Amino acid sequence: MEIFIQQILNGLSIASVITLIAVGVTLIFGLTGIINFAHGEFLMVGSIVTWLAVSNGWGFPLALCAAVVVVAVMGFALERGLFRFTLDLPTNGFIVSLGLIVVLQHIVILFWNANQKSIPHPLTKVWEVGGVRIAAVRAMVIIVTALVVTLTFFVITRSRYGRALRASVEDRDTAALMGIPVRRYITGVFVFGSALAGLGGALLIALFPITPFTGGTIVMKGFAVALIGGLGNLTGAVAAGLILGIVEGFSAGYGLSQWTDAYSFALMILVLLIRPQGLFGGTSGPRIT
Amino acid sequence: MAVGVNKAALLAFGLGALATPALADDTGNTVKIGVVAAESGSFVSAGHTLPAGVSLAVKEINDAGGVKVGDKTYKIELVKRDDRTDIGTAVAATQELVRDVGVKAIFGSESHDFTLAMTKITQPAKVLHFAGNSTLDTILTDASVAPGGADHYLFQTEPREFQRSGSTARGVLSLLQPMVDHPIKKSVIIAGNDATGQFLSSYYIKALKAEGQEVPDIIFYPPDTTDFSPILTRAKSLNPDVVHFWYNGDSTLTALPQAVELGVAPSYFLFGVDPGIWKERSLSADVPVAMSCVPVCWGESSNPKAKAYFQSYFAAGAPKGVTSSVSLLYYDYVHVLAEAWTKAGSFDPDKVVDALMTLHHKGVVSDDLSFNAHHQVTHATEVCAAKPGGDITCSMQQPPADAPM
Numbered sequence: 001m002e003i004f005i006q007q008i009l010n011g012l013s014i015a016s017v018i019t020l021i022a023v024g025v026t027l028i029f030g031l032t033g034i035i036n037f038a039h040g041e042f043l044m045v046g047s048i049v050t051w052l053a054v055s056n057g058w059g060f061p062l063a064l065c066a067a068v069v070v071v072a073v074m075g076f077a078l079e080r081g082l083f084r085f086t087l088d089l090p091t092n093g094f095i096v097s098l099g100l101i102v103v104l105q106h107i108v109i110l111f112w113n114a115n116q117k118s119i120p121h122p123l124t125k126v127w128e129v130g131g132v133r134i135a136a137v138r139a140m141v142i143i144v145t146a147l148v149v150t151l152t153f154f155v156i157t158r159s160r161y162g163r164a165l166r167a168s169v170e171d172r173d174t175a176a177l178m179g180i181p182v183r184r185y186i187t188g189v190f191v192f193g194s195a196l197a198g199l200g201g202a203l204l205i206a207l208f209p210i211t212p213f214t215g216g217t218i219v220m221k222g223f224a225v226a227l228i229g230g231l232g233n234l235t236g237a238v239a240a241g242l243i244l245g246i247v248e249g250f251s252a253g254y255g256l257s258q259w260t261d262a263y264s265f266a267l268m269i270l271v272l273l274i275r276p277q278g279l280f281g282g283t284s285g286p287r288i289t
Numbered sequence: 290m291a292v293g294v295n296k297a298a299l300l301a302f303g304l305g306a307l308a309t310p311a312l313a314d315d316t317g318n319t320v321k322i323g324v325v326a327a328e329s330g331s332f333v334s335a336g337h338t339l340p341a342g343v344s345l346a347v348k349e350i351n352d353a354g355g356v357k358v359g360d361k362t363y364k365i366e367l368v369k370r371d372d373r374t375d376i377g378t379a380v381a382a383t384q385e386l387v388r389d390v391g392v393k394a395i396f397g398s399e400s401h402d403f404t405l406a407m408t409k410i411t412q413p414a415k416v417l418h419f420a421g422n423s424t425l426d427t428i429l430t431d432a433s434v435a436p437g438g439a440d441h442y443l444f445q446t447e448p449r450e451f452q453r454s455g456s457t458a459r460g461v462l463s464l465l466q467p468m469v470d471h472p473i474k475k476s477v478i479i480a481g482n483d484a485t486g487q488f489l490s491s492y493y494i495k496a497l498k499a500e501g502q503e504v505p506d507i508i509f510y511p512p513d514t515t516d517f518s519p520i521l522t523r524a525k526s527l528n529p530d531v532v533h534f535w536y537n538g539d540s541t542l543t544a545l546p547q548a549v550e551l552g553v554a555p556s557y558f559l560f561g562v563d564p565g566i567w568k569e570r571s572l573s574a575d576v577p578v579a580m581s582c583v584p585v586c587w588g589e590s591s592n593p594k595a596k597a598y599f600q601s602y603f604a605a606g607a608p609k610g611v612t613s614s615v616s617l618l619y620y621d622y623v624h625v626l627a628e629a630w631t632k633a634g635s636f637d638p639d640k641v642v643d644a645l646m647t648l649h650h651k652g653v654v655s656d657d658l659s660f661n662a663h664h665q666v667t668h669a670t671e672v673c674a675a676k677p678g679g680d681i682t683c684s685m686q687q688p689p690a691d692a693p694m
Contacts, residue, residue, distance in 0.1 A: 003526045006551070010518035114329035116539055126550050135550045208515035209543055211331075217513065252519030258482035258509040260519075 002131035007253045008246060013138035013207060015245020016145035017043075020200035021222030022229065022237040023149060024193035027156075030232025031169055031189045034083050034093050038100035040219025042194050046071045046201020047210040048108055051117045060122035060206065067202040068195045075194025079187050087186070101216070108212040118209035141203045148199065149238055152192075156234060165189065217261070224268040230278025240279060243267075319366045320356070320636065322347070322623070323386035325397040325407065330374025331512055334539045334611045335399045335561070340369045341607035342616025343396050346623030348605070356627040359634045365627070372398050379403040383410045392416060393636055394626055396619050402484035408443055415638040417626065418443045421583075421618030423450035424488050429663040442638055444645065445665040446618045447584070450492040452688030453670055458496035460672030460686035461558045461579045465531060468577035468676055469556050476502045477529040477554070479520060479544065481537050482509035489536050497533075499693035505529075512537070517544040518551060525553040531579075533558040538611030542566070549574050561612045564588040564673045564681045569609055579674040582614040584654050586671045589681045598653045614671075621652035 021043060028034050036042075046067040053063035078100070086093035123136035156162040168175035168182045176182050204210060204218070225244050229236025244264055251263040271279055324343050327336025347365045355362040368390050370382035379398050386392045387410055394417035398404055401424035408428070411418040425445040433440040447453065466473050476497050480490040486509065494504050505527050508520045521544065524532050532554040534541040538561040545559060558579040565588020566572070567580065585592045587599040587609070602616060603609060626641075628648055633640040650658040655668040673683035 003522055006522045006525075007519060010516075010522060013518075014516050109329070115333055116543075118543075121546075128552075133551050209539075210515075213513075214515075249519045252510070253523045256509075257520045257523065258511055260511060260514075 003253075005132050007249045009132065009134060009138070010253075011245040011247075011249030012242070013141050013245075014248065015241050016141050017200050017204050017207075018218065018221045018225055018245060019149065019238055019241030020145055020196050020203070021218055022225035022241050023152060023234060024196040024200075025219075025222050026226040026229070026232055026234060026237045027152075027189055027196075028193040029226070031165060032083075032186045033087065033090055034079075034190065035090060035097065036083070036190075036193075037094065037097040037219060037223075038104060038215075039097075039193070039197055039222065040215025040217075041101050041104040042071050042075065042197035042215070043201040043204065043218055044108065044210060044212060044215035045074060045104060046198035047205040047214065048112065048117070048201075048212075049198070050202040050205050051119055051210075052112075054119040060119070060202075063119075064199065064202040068198040071198025071201065072191050072195035075191045075197075076187065078194075079190040083190065084183075084187070105212045105215075112212075114212055116209040116211050117205070119205055122206055137206055141207060144199070144203060148196070152196075153234055221264060224264055228268050228271045228279055230280045233278065233280045236278055236280030318364060320358075320363045320630075321366045321368055321390055321392045322626075323383075323390065323392040323395045324367060324369045324619075325372050325379055325382045325386070325395060325403075326369070326399060327374040328369075328371035330372075331539070332374040332400055332537070334537075335615045336372070336374065337608065338610065338613055338616035339397050339399060339619050340367075341602065341605065341613075342618075342620035343367060343623050344369075345602055345605050345607075345616075346620045350624070350627050356630055358630045358636060365623075368392060372400070372403060374400065376400070376403050376406055380406050380410065383407045387411060387414045387416050393638075394419065396420070396622070399615060399618075400485060401488060408440060412440055412442055415442055417638060417641060419446050419619065419622045419626070421445070421447035421615065423447050423453060423492075424485070426450060426663075426665065429665060431662070434662070434664050436639065440664075442642060443664060444622070444660060445663075446622045448667050448670070448688050449665055449692075450489060451496070451692035452667060453583075454489070454492040454496040455499070455689035455693070456670040456686035457560070457581050457672060458493065458500050458502075459689075460581065460670065460684060461531070461533070461674075462497075462500050462502070464672060464674035464682060464684070465556045465558070465577055465579050468674060469530065471530070471555075473530040473556070474501075474503055475527070475529050476504050476531045476533055477524045477527050478504065478507040478533045478535050479517075479524060480507055480509055480535040481512045481514075481540060483512050486512075486536055493533070493535055495693045499689075510540075512540075514540065515543055517547045521548050521551050521553050524548075525551060529554045531556045531558055533560065535560045538562050538566075542570075542572075542611060545572075545574070545578070549576070561615075563611060563614060564675065564683065565609060565613070566611050567675055567681065573678055574675070575677050577674055577676055579672060582671045582673070583612060583618065584668060584670050585614050585617055585685075586673055586683055587613050589673055589683050590671060591683045591685055592653070592671065594653045617652075617654050621650065621654055621658055624652065625650045625658060 049067040049070045050063045053066045121137045125136040127134045164180045168180050172182050225240040229240035248260050252260045324340045326339035327333050347367045351364050355364045372379035396419050401422045404420040404422045426449050480486040497504050541559045556577045562580045563582050563586050585595045629641050629644040632644040652658045669685040669687050671685050673681050675681045
């Protein structure tokens with residue numbers, strides 16, 4: 001039994017990072033219509049910023065904040081400099097994001113080479129409860145993710161800003177006529193989604209080493225989760241992230257471990273065949289419940 | 290139109306004139322050799338050792354005046370190509386080195402399946418090819434290495450896999466046993482699921498069984514895995530006495546701290562991790578950890594020649610890597626090749642192969658490096674073990690004479 005519980009706990013920590021990515025993807029797509037495949041590279045940049053900061057003697061909490069801020073600023077610059085020109089041509093935006101993957105990877109390789117990078121675990125304590133081991137660093141990742149996602153949920157569902165945001169997705173022109181600054185909101189959502197990727201990157205490098213190519217695998221899973229949950233659906237992204245993390249943990253633990261990624265994407269294909277709108281129903285805008 | 294053609298002819302003539310001095314220099318005073326290695330990508334820790342080891346040997350030979358072939362002395366020019374741990378890039382780089390650069394010999398790559406693909410280019414072109422891949426054992430046969438055979442110009446600079454796996458398994462168990470308070474009976478192997486991992490682990494499981502181990506499972510993981518916790522938890526459920534992390538040094542070092550966190554086993558073995566890295570990174574575990582080097586350790590060696598070699602190697606700018614010792618599967622053989630050229634008195638590949646087959650070289654790895662009838666070397670492997678928070682013990686393990694049944 002303790003092995004079973006251990007596998008669930010194992011899955012939760014990586015599921016947390018994937019959920020952060022999926023929430024970013026689903027918010028950006030659902031609220032702005034931008035399909036940003038370079039979102040994984042945003043995460044990778046967040047990891048690199050964390051690594052640089054920690055390597056230069058910064059504490060992990062400060063490094064994490066730096067990662068969030070740097071990637072948010074990068075998101076702002078890229079939305080204003082690139083994606084805003086493709087808002088009416090989503091396919092062009094998609095191609096731009098693919099190009100951005102290569103550009104960002106090569107910038108990182110140029111300055112900091114392609115080797116693996118890691119930081120010392122910010123928390124080293126390991127608790128043992130009934131034969132189940134819980135690493136403090138993994139618990140930290142799960143708790144931070146839960147807090148951030150909960151906060152995001154409440155901002156989108158309960159705040160005036162969130163309501164205005166959803167109104168602009170329903171009908172951009174009417175929302176603009178009602179005085180909602182739609183353009184600014186789109187930028188704001190892109191920046192917030194980017195900040196989530198920066199946070200995910202900081203949390204990821206706290207757990208595992210990263211390379212300039214780490215973003216590719218993670219973003220694929222992030223999109224898989226967003227699709228399984230239903231694109232644009234925040235609740236769906238969280239639930240699907242947890243499902244995928246646990247499926248991965250169980251597939252490696254009880255099935256053919258070398259097929260871990262294949263299980264994730266097989267699940268995505270199955271869900272999309274049975275429920276094309278995703279498990280929780282996808283929309284072109286946010287559906288919270 | 291005529292004017293256009295004339296301009297083109299003049300341009301071609303001009304470019305040809307520019308190229309002529311380099312061509313003359315190439316055929317006159319230098320001989321080119323190539324290296325194809327993973328200087329980036331997932332296998333970089335092993336890959337970057339090739340150009341570093343070969344470069345050091347080339348520098349030593351050139352500083353000593355060059356290589357004498359017949360009546361002339363030549364400097365060696367090394368042309369390096371990064372395969373980016375990508376088989377297509379490795380094949381393209383080999384094509385370029387053979388067809389365009391005109392190298393006389395190629396060293397690499399360190400990825401087993403890559404080398405097998407590269408031989409399809411080097412061998413028909415009669416380019417001497419040296420690679421430390423034990424997978425070459427599957428193609429180096431009496432017929433293939435014979436004159437006119439498919440792999441006559443191919444040389445394996447690492448012992449056969451049953452030898453390397455056999456010496457490693459024996460060393461790991463004999464070093465760990467005194468550090469563990471109960472008999473070591475059950476081993477679980479965790480290996481990367483690629484061609485190299487599948488090939489190597491198939492031999493290692495036989496070697497462990499030959500040492501009396503029960504091996505309930507080999508758990509494979511996708512090569513770029515960083516979260517090992519699910520498969521480590523699976524390994525833990527099998528109650529192993531030793532978990533053997535086999536074979537990628539970088540992955541191994543990612544997996545070990547997670548294994549220690551989860552308390553998977555009372556001892557571990559890290560294939561291809563040098564005790565030097567263990568000390569440099571101040572790694573520790575609350576249980577004994579064995580390590581093996583391919584073939585001799587740089588951090589703590591019982592080989593008397595290793596210290597001087599690694600001093601020169603790192604002084605030349607090579608980074609202290611997990612598997613820096615892999616460079617020795619290449620360094621010695623540049624000297625062997627130079628000796629063979631001198632002995633043959635020619636760059637004629639057939640004459641050089643004949644010379645290589647009769648050479649006995651005093652190298653770092655062994656005082657008597659020579660190729661057997663299948664173009665393969667045999668030498669010992671070094672295995673070390675770190676006590677919990679304590680000393681590291683190393684010993685050279687001689688290879689078994691025969692493969693386990």
